[in-house]
Structure formats: structure tokens, C-alpha cells
Amino acid sequence: MNRKISLLEIKKYFRNKSFILFKQKKKDRLEKESLSVLGRTFLSSLIIISTFVFIPIIIEFTEKDTFVSKNFQNNSKNNFNKKLNNKILNLDDDLNQTFLFEDVLELDEQPNDTIRLSALTIEELFKSTDYNLKDVRKNKLVKPITLTLLPEEIRQIQNVKKRKDFFIQIILPLVIKENNYIKSDRKKLFAILNKSKNTVKEVNWLSSKFKQYGVVNKDLSTLKIRMDEIPVSMTIAQAAKETGWGTSRFAQEGNALFGQWTWSGKGIKPAAADDNSTHKVMKFRVLQASVKAYQRNLNTHPSYKNFRNARAELRDDSQKLDSMILSEYLDKYAETGKEYVKILQQIIKQNNLKDFDDAKLLPSSIDLKSLI
Numbered sequence: 048m049n050r051k052i053s054l055l056e057i058k059k060y061f062r063n064k065s066f067i068l069f070k071q072k073k074k075d076r077l078e079k080e081s082l083s084v085l086g087r088t089f090l091s092s093l094i095i096i097s098t099f100v101f102i103p104i105i106i107e108f109t110e111k112d113t114f115v116s117k118n119f120q121n122n123s124k125n126n127f128n129k130k131l132n133n134k135i136l137n138l139d140d141d142l143n144q145t146f147l148f149e150d151v152l153e154l155d156e157q158p159n160d161t162i163r164l165s166a167l168t169i170e171e172l173f174k175s176t177d178y179n180l181k182d183v184r185k186n187k188l189v190k191p192i193t194l195t196l197l198p199e200e201i202r203q204i205q206n207v208k209k210r211k212d213f214f215i216q217i218i219l220p221l222v223i224k225e226n227n228y229i230k231s232d233r234k235k236l237f238a239i240l241n242k243s244k245n246t247v248k249e250v251n252w253l254s255s256k257f258k259q260y261g262v263v264n265k266d267l268s269t270l271k272i273r274m275d276e277i278p279v280s281m282t283i284a285q286a287a288k289e290t291g292w293g294t295s296r297f298a299q300e301g302n303a304l305f306g307q308w309t310w311s312g313k314g315i316k317p318a319a320a321d322d323n324s325t326h327k328v329m330k331f332r333v334l335q336a337s338v339k340a341y342q343r344n345l346n347t348h349p350s351y352k353n354f355r356n357a358r359a360e361l362r363d364d365s366q367k368l369d370s371m372i373l374s375e376y377l378d379k380y381a382e383t384g385k386e387y388v389k390i391l392q393q394i395i396k397q398n399n400l401k402d403f404d405d406a407k408l409l410p411s412s413i414d415l416k417s418l419i
Contacts (some may be wrong), residue, residue: 056064139269139352146258146349147347148340155336166200166213173216180212183219184402191357191408192220195333202294207286211398214293218304219279219284221338223408226276229342232256233274240267261347272359273346279369280400284391285380301330350379370395370404 098193164172173179178190194217236256239249257265260273289306297303307329331337345351354376361368374391374414381387395401 128158130411138266139272139355140351141263142261142347143258143263144261147343148262150259151336151340151343154339155332161195161332163196164194164198166198166204167178169194169198169217170213178216180215183406184399187406189220189223189406189408191224191410193335195335196336197293197298199299211287211292213301214287215283217293218283219406220408221335222279222282223406224335225338225342226279227408229274229276230351236270236274274354275346275355275358275362276368277342277345278368278370278373279403279406280395281374281391283340283400283403284374284394285341287394288390297328301328302332302334302337303328304337307340307344351376367404370401
């Protein structure tokens with residue numbers, strides 16, 4: 048049966064068809080846009096992931112030859128803590144002796160007024176500056192009087208206490224002065240370690256300290272262990288023992304306060320040494336060089352590694368550097384071993400040398416003033 052279709056129905060039909068076509072096209076466009084967004088998201092994610100993967104590699108490569116960085120600092124600190132916890136690490140083992148005493152030789156070669164003052168002149172100097180050990184024990188302040196030679200007349204001082212006090216007065220400023228240098232260097236070292244980026248000047252300074260302390264492979268943990276002070280009381284006790292309170296031939300002829308041996312041509316041959324012996328006692332032009340060489344010896348020589356480890360443990364526990372504890376590790380300083388240690392500890396006790404461990408050197412410069 049044929050039915051006539053009205054114009055209205057035809058229009059309605061095409062409108063419906065047109066709508067369907069439009070919806071289909073819109074759907075296709077949305078699908079394409081979705082695929083485009085998904086592609087861009089995938090590409091962005093790939094770039095971000097690649098960035099996190101490759102940036103550390105690039106940073107590691109660029110810092111490969113730089114020994115002062117945040118990562119290196121943190122690793123150094125971790126290694127140092129592991130060392131103190133007695134874990135197996137090869138810290139403070141190797142020693143490069145090439146430049147160990149270079150600064151000592153430079154100090155010894157500098158032009159100095161090496162006129163030997165008489166004991167009487169030195170006593171008058173101490174009196175005129177109000178420098179006496181009684182005040183030092185009380186006020187913990189030492190006058191910055193630096194003498195280059197011991198007086199010959201120190202042997203003639205019959206009063207034992209007077210001779211000992213006189214010797215201490217001469218040696219004390221020298222010992223504190225050298226400790227101040229180390230204290231200043233140590234302060235600078237930790238300032239460098241606490242920075243993530245360092246200047247060329249700081250890097251060069253570190254390089255010089257690695258040489259000075261014979262540190263191999265630029266190991267900062269080893270440098271921290273070696274670059275540290277020697278207790279004043281222990282230093283004075285050793286100087287007293289090795290020189291007979293300043294009266295020995297080595298002290299008088301070669302400013303040798305600590306009896307350090309040498310196998311080079313420069314030195315003083317011990318009178319008791321046999322003919323086959325090749326060692327000599329190191330000699331110096333000035334007393335200050337002898338103190339510096341002694342500190343460098345204890346801070347670097349393999350024989351005193353246990354001493355340095357014990358000192359590092361005291362530092363880690365925020366304790367003072369106790370000479371009675373640390374002197375226990377000086378048994379290799381002399382052939383008498385533990386007997387030598389007992390004598391040192393006896394000297395420290397009998398002469399109340401620990402009174403000087405916290406003494407400060409009155410500033411003769413702005414640099415020293417900052418350490419007080």
C-alpha cells in the first residue's frame with residue numbers, strides 16, 4: 048500500500064541523518080585528539096624519566112676530577128664514622144713522604160735572629176712582660192714570646208724546679224703556636240667540608256694540605272684524622288724527657304727537642320751509637336722548626352697510627368684530648384716501649400703539666416686572636 052510521505056517527514060528524516068553524521072564526525076575527532084594527548088603524555092613521561100636517569104651520570108662525570116663536592120663530603124664523613132666504629136676501612140694507612148717536612152725546612156731556612164740569649168737576659172724578659180707559670184696556671188694566658196735557641200746556662204741552674212719552670216716557659220709558647228696553626232687549618236677544613244661547592248683557592252689549599260700530611264688519593268677522612276692538635280702537656284713531657292729539661296747536647300747544639308732520628312747527612316750522631324749505625328738526631332736552626340717537625344711526625348708516621356685513632360675517638364665523643372690517655376699509644380716512640388710511656392705520664396703528673404692544656408697564647412696578630 049502506497050503512502051504519501053509528507054514534506055515534513057522528509058525534512059525530519061534528513062535532520063536525523065545529518066545529526067548522526069555530525070555525531071560520528073565529532074566522535075572521530077575526539078578519538079584523534081585523545082590519541083594525540085596520549086602520545087604527548089607518553090613522550091613527556093619518557094623525557095622526564097630520561098632526565099632523572101642521565102642527570103646523575105652527567106653530574107658524576109663532571110665531578111669526577113673534583114675532590115670537594117657535596118657527595119664527596121658526605122662520603123668522607125660516613126667513612127670517618129665507620130672508622131671510629133672499628134669497621135674495616137683503609138684509612139690513614141698509606142703515606143706519601145715526598146712533601147712531609149717541606150714547610151718545616153722552609154721555616155728552618157727563613158732568616159731569623161738566631162743570637163743565643165743568656166739565661167739571665169731571658170729571665171729579665173719574662174719578668175718585664177709579667178710572664179710566669181703561676182699566672183698561666185690561673186689565667187690560662189701565655190705571653191707570645193718566641194725564642195729561637197735555648198740558653199747554654201740552663202744547665203747551670205741548680206734549683207731543679209726553677210730549671211724546669213724556665214724550660215716550660217720557653218717551650219710553652221712554641222707548642223701553643225703550632226697547635227694554633229693546626230687549629231686554624233682544621234677550622235678551615237671543616238668549613239670547606241660543609242660547603243657543596245668550593246672556590247679554586249680552597250681546592251688549591253686542600254691540595255697543599257694533602258701533600259703536607261702525606262695523604263694518598265686525596266682522602267679527606269685521612270686528612271681529618273691526621274690534621275689535629277697534640278696535647279700541650281704531652282708535648283712538654285716528651286721535650287723534657289728527650290732533652291733532660293733542655294740540658295742535652297742535642298738540644299743545645301741542634302735545637303733537637305724531641306730526639307727525632309734521620310738517615311740523611313744532616314744531623315747529630317749520638318755519642319753512644321755504634322760504628323755501624325747510620326742514624327742521626329735531626330737538627331734545626333730554630334726551636335719552632337723542631338716543634339713543627341715533632342707534630343708532623345706524630346700526625347703522619349705509621350708508628351703512631353693508634354695514637355691518631357685514639358685521638359679521633361676522643362673527638363668523636365666530644366671529649367678533650369687527654370694526654371694521659373693518648374700517651375698510652377707512644378710506646379713505639381722509644382726502644383723502652385711501655386716503660387717510656389710510664390715515664391712520660393709520671394712527668395705529666397709530677398709537674399702538673401695538664402694545667403697548660405687549655406692555655407691560650409695572647410694574640411700577636413688578628414689571626415691568633417680569632418682562635419681565643
